[in-house]
Amino acid sequence: xxxxYLLSVLLAAGLSTAAFANPYEMTLKNGMRVIVKEDxxxxxxxxxxxxxxxxxxxVDGASGVAHVLEHMMFKGxxxxxxxxxxxxxxxxxxxxxxxxxxxxxxxxxxVPKEKLPEMMQLEADRMRHLNVDAKEFAQEIKVxxxxxxxxxxxxxxxxxxxxMNAVAFQAHPYRRPIIGWxxxxxxxxxxxxxxxxxTWYVPNNAYxxxxxxxDHKEVFALAEKYYAPLEGRPLPVRKQQIExxxxxxxxxxxxxxxxxxxxxxxxxxxxxxxxxKDSDPYALEMLxxxxxxxxxxxFNKKLVREDKVALSAGIDYDATARGPGMIxxxxxxxxxxxxxxxxxxxxxxxxxxxxxxxxxxxxxxxKAQLIAGQVYKLDSMFGQAxxxxxxxxxxxxxxxxxRMLDKLQKVTAADIQSVAKKYFNDxxxxxGVLDPQPLDSKPRRPAAGSRH
Amino acid sequence: MKRxxxxxxxxxxxxxxxxGVKIEHWVTPSGARVQFVESRVLPMLDVQVxxxxxxxxxxxxxxxxxxxxxxALDLGAGKFDxxxxxxxxxxxxxxxxxxxxxxxxSVSLRTLSAxxxxxxxxxxxxxxxxxxxxDAAIFEREKARTIAGLKEAMxxxxxxxxxxxxxxxxxxxxxxxxxxxxxxxxxxxxxxAAHHARYYNAANASISLVGDISRxxxxxxxxxxxxxxxxxxxATLPNAPDKPKWSLTQLAxxxxxxxxxxxxxxxxxxxxxxxxxxxxxxTLGGGGFVSRLMKEVRDKRGYAYSVYSYFAPLKQTGPxxxxxxxxxxQAKDALKVTREVLTDFLKDGxxxxxxxxxxxxxxxxxxxxxxxxKKILDNVANIGFYGLxxxxxxxxxxxxxxxxxxxxxxxxxxxxxxxxxxxVTVAAD
Numbered sequence: 001x002x003x004x005y006l007l008s009v010l011l012a013a014g015l016s017t018a019a020f021a022n023p024y025e026m027t028l029k030n031g032m033r034v035i036v037k038e039d040x041x042x043x044x045x046x047x048x049x050x051x052x053x054x055x056x057x058x059v060d061g062a063s064g065v066a067h068v069l070e071h072m073m074f075k076g077x078x079x080x081x082x083x084x085x086x087x088x089x090x091x092x093x094x095x096x097x098x099x100x101x102x103x104x105x106x107x108x109x110x111v112p113k114e115k116l117p118e119m120m121q122l123e124a125d126r127m128r129h130l131n132v133d134a135k136e137f138a139q140e141i142k143v144x145x146x147x148x149x150x151x152x153x154x155x156x157x158x159x160x161x162x163x164m165n166a167v168a169f170q171a172h173p174y175r176r177p178i179i180g181w182x183x184x185x186x187x188x189x190x191x192x193x194x195x196x197x198x199t200w201y202v203p204n205n206a207y208x209x210x211x212x213x214x215d216h217k218e219v220f221a222l223a224e225k226y227y228a229p230l231e232g233r234p235l236p237v238r239k240q241q242i243e244x245x246x247x248x249x250x251x252x253x254x255x256x257x258x259x260x261x262x263x264x265x266x267x268x269x270x271x272x273x274x275x276x277k278d279s280d281p282y283a284l285e286m287l288x289x290x291x292x293x294x295x296x297x298x299f300n301k302k303l304v305r306e307d308k309v310a311l312s313a314g315i316d317y318d319a320t321a322r323g324p325g326m327i328x329x330x331x332x333x334x335x336x337x338x339x340x341x342x343x344x345x346x347x348x349x350x351x352x353x354x355x356x357x358x359x360x361x362x363x364x365x366x367k368a369q370l371i372a373g374q375v376y377k378l379d380s381m382f383g384q385a386x387x388x389x390x391x392x393x394x395x396x397x398x399x400x401x402x403r404m405l406d407k408l409q410k411v412t413a414a415d416i417q418s419v420a421k422k423y424f425n426d427x428x429x430x431x432g433v434l435d436p437q438p439l440d441s442k443p444r445r446p447a448a449g450s451r452h
Numbered sequence: 453m454k455r456x457x458x459x460x461x462x463x464x465x466x467x468x469x470x471x472g473v474k475i476e477h478w479v480t481p482s483g484a485r486v487q488f489v490e491s492r493v494l495p496m497l498d499v500q501v502x503x504x505x506x507x508x509x510x511x512x513x514x515x516x517x518x519x520x521x522x523x524a525l526d527l528g529a530g531k532f533d534x535x536x537x538x539x540x541x542x543x544x545x546x547x548x549x550x551x552x553x554x555x556x557x558s559v560s561l562r563t564l565s566a567x568x569x570x571x572x573x574x575x576x577x578x579x580x581x582x583x584x585x586x587d588a589a590i591f592e593r594e595k596a597r598t599i600a601g602l603k604e605a606m607x608x609x610x611x612x613x614x615x616x617x618x619x620x621x622x623x624x625x626x627x628x629x630x631x632x633x634x635x636x637x638x639x640x641x642x643x644x645a646a647h648h649a650r651y652y653n654a655a656n657a658s659i660s661l662v663g664d665i666s667r668x669x670x671x672x673x674x675x676x677x678x679x680x681x682x683x684x685x686x687a688t689l690p691n692a693p694d695k696p697k698w699s700l701t702q703l704a705x706x707x708x709x710x711x712x713x714x715x716x717x718x719x720x721x722x723x724x725x726x727x728x729x730x731x732x733x734x735t736l737g738g739g740g741f742v743s744r745l746m747k748e749v750r751d752k753r754g755y756a757y758s759v760y761s762y763f764a765p766l767k768q769t770g771p772x773x774x775x776x777x778x779x780x781x782q783a784k785d786a787l788k789v790t791r792e793v794l795t796d797f798l799k800d801g802x803x804x805x806x807x808x809x810x811x812x813x814x815x816x817x818x819x820x821x822x823x824x825x826k827k828i829l830d831n832v833a834n835i836g837f838y839g840l841x842x843x844x845x846x847x848x849x850x851x852x853x854x855x856x857x858x859x860x861x862x863x864x865x866x867x868x869x870x871x872x873x874x875x876v877t878v879a880a881d
Contacts, residue, residue, distance in 0.1 A: 041493050042823035074741070083751060086741035091809060093816020095740070112819050142754025149709040150757055150777050154609060257706055259604040294547075295526075296538030304597075305534065305590075311597050335600060365542045372545020372564055375496055379824045439607055439706060 024216035030232035031204030036216035045212030064180015077129040104393035124226035137190035156256035164432035172243040204232035258436035268428040269327040281319035283415040289366035357417040484678035497663035505557035505651035516631030530579030546573040565664035582680035613711040625693035653684040658836035710783035710880035715773035725863040732860035734810035737761025783880030801861035
């Protein structure tokens with residue numbers, strides 16, 4: 001049966017739990033899991049190895065070490081010299097890279113399918129045998145500082161976001177930037193990176209995802225060969241860190257060279273922990289889609305197009321994370337408007353949902369977009385591996401991805417109105433404002449402006 | 453005309469399991485070029501329509517016209533207002549995308565292929581291409597947003613460096629002219645309508661379709677798109693750009709990092725030096741983590757997170773560019789190392805090992821260039837728009853394999869002459 005027919009059956013059945021074996025999964029005796037999603041569209045394969053370790057596991061004074069170690073993972077083992085990893089992937093006709101988030105660190109290669117065994121061998125080698133050489137570290141830490149300058153220090157909006165999180169979270173480690181504070185990078189040593197590696201880079205803290213034109217049985221055999229000999233080790237206990245309840249609005253201003261003011265309003269929001277029992281995160285996701293899911297969604301239609309109070313306005317909410325959640329409203333005011341005007345307008349839109357709810361038409365539209373998105377996502381093998389990796393990283397089973405979609409499809413207009421009333425609460429609000437500064441002596445538009 | 457990719461790929465892939473990416477090409481009765489790849493695996497369809505209507509066609513003093521015209525197309529067209537377009541697309545899970553660059557203005561559609569989804573989506577696409585309204589009030593709103601965006605860009609060191617770099621490379625060619633708040637402020641709604649009427653025509657269009665439809669359906673869709681376009685002629689190109697004289701532009705900025713660009717106008721699309729330059733540049737700065745620039749600037753000295761070089765062939769002579777960002781106090785040192793790497797490469801070209809590594813990656817990674825509908829669409833749209841030969845993809849690996857070290861040296865000697873190099877730094881001490 002061709003995939004498209006399978007899919008239409010699936011979609012017609014309201015995306016009920018798939019009864020297919022694909023993806024396939026096994027657990028090695030050292031505790032490492034291997035997930036294989038066969039997709040025979042083209043003769044290529046993706047390997048991703050995910051470690052359940054991210055910046056949230058760092059401690060004060062060592063912020064950024066998870067990401068620095070990610071850079072060091074390309075600096076060699078006794079078998080593979082510094083820089084050799086990239087060279088071998090390139091020689092195989094592949095592309096590789098890695099990324100670090102608050103919750104996880106992941107490494108990937110995209111290769112012609114016959115090169116997959118070599119990639120698994122390489123990835124297994126650096127899982128337990130990395131050299132953290134002091135000389136290599138001394139160069140690489142400078143690269144990371146340049147990365148921080150590029151991504152954050154010279155990017156006013158990133159800086160605002162960094163500062164906002166540092167204010168919104170006081171106890172929880174989400175208050176620290178993933179890339180680390182500059183001073184922590186300056187004082188970091190090779191020994192810090194080595195200690196991080198030794199503690200967390202073990203097979204029982206990792207899982208591999210392979211998608212593409214592969215046979216899962218062959219991939220399992222390769223995993224037995226390369227990953228299974230690596231010894232597991234008990235991990236340190238990770239104590240749960242709970243952010244105390246916020247008891248009043250917080251405000252932070254960042255001054256930086258820029259033209260346009262920016263406002264971000266971040267509210268503490270729930271995270272999906274129990275796929276069956278939780279309901280609010282699903283309703284908030286649908287609310288976000290109704291407010292900002294397409295060009296005529298409420299924010300763009302009302303704030304940008306009709307009232308012209310904003311040059312842009314959006315909402316960001318991620319229902320999955322290991323730590324606490326936030327829902328962010330953000331935008332830049334139009335010429336002649338202030339961030340205060342935009343704040344009032346954003347609040348008015350939330351208040352409209354609280355009072356009047358959303359229409360069935362809007363809800364239906366958001367659900368149609370979700371269904372189509374499920375087809376489009378299959379166009380990317382990398383995207384399919386990412387989806388599995390991310391959901392597993394927060395401790396939810398990938399087998400329930402379809403069930404989550406099902407739950408989203410069941411959200412009602414009343415559910416949305418109810419979460420709008422529950423979570424957009426001033427006491428749980430942090431407001432961040434970018435106050436643009438002139439590059440030279442020319443005055444800029446004022447960012448400040450009283451509300452109401 | 454039907455050509456099979458399978459044959460070329462089978463030379464390099466041990467299990468030639470690729471079902472065959474077959475590009476079909478024809479010209480519609482109205483005169484638009486069409487590229488079609490039938491792909492039945494997923495129930496979706498991608499359509500991209502490219503017009504020679506990019507910023508190179510902005511009249512002098514009206515820079516920003518092409519971009520604003522493209523941006524306004526889907527803000528009201530035919531019987532649909534801007535809200536109806538966005539809502540009806542969302543209702544069927546479809547979306548419009550695209551934009552304008554120096555050469556082309558593009559409108560692309562992604563939709564589910566089921567008839568009841570695809571037909572309303574295509575109807576909106578046709579209205580957007582055939583009958584944009586360019587409503588005066590919406591135009592004023594978008595003009596204000598564009599001006600605000602340009603003012604913001606003028607505060608960013610990377611944007612400032614990029615604009616100065618293009619202006620210095622192309623002092624007497626439209627590629628060097630860029631939108632400013634003033635040039636956009638001077639545009640009128642009628643300028644947009646005139647740009648659309650002049651350039652969004654069938655002779656100027658390349659239509660690419662990839663997805664779950666038959667050849668017969670593709671023919672009908674393509675002709676329906678082409679037939680309703682404004683009647684006009686293919687665009688005429690300005691004179692090709694001259695090579696500029698060596699120059700160094702240093703601009704002040706309070707940023708913590710300096711942005712450094714080095715380059716010159718190098719080759720146009722279809723230039724026979726393309727493959728030697730592609731293969732050679734892999735070693736110089738194109739090969740991601742394994743290039744000489746990466747090794748010398750990042751790995752050995754820790755000067756930069758990102759350092760790269762590339763050739764971007766355009767309709768007319770497109771740039772060769774090296775770029776990096778580094779702490780402002782070490783910009784001079786980083787620039788010196790970068791120039792040394794370039795000079796050495798121009799002198800000696802790649803070593804045998806480097807040449808072999810470049811070929812291994814460029815040929816070996818070929819399947820990764822075609823493993824999704826989106827990637828196939830990007831490739832065939834390029835082939836169609838730039839008039840590359842239809843066997844471009846079939847020939848790609850063989851042409852890479854045929855390049856010698858001598859070819860690389862000679863091509864670089866022809867196209868990257870030190871006396872023509874432009875350097876721009878922003879925020880360097």
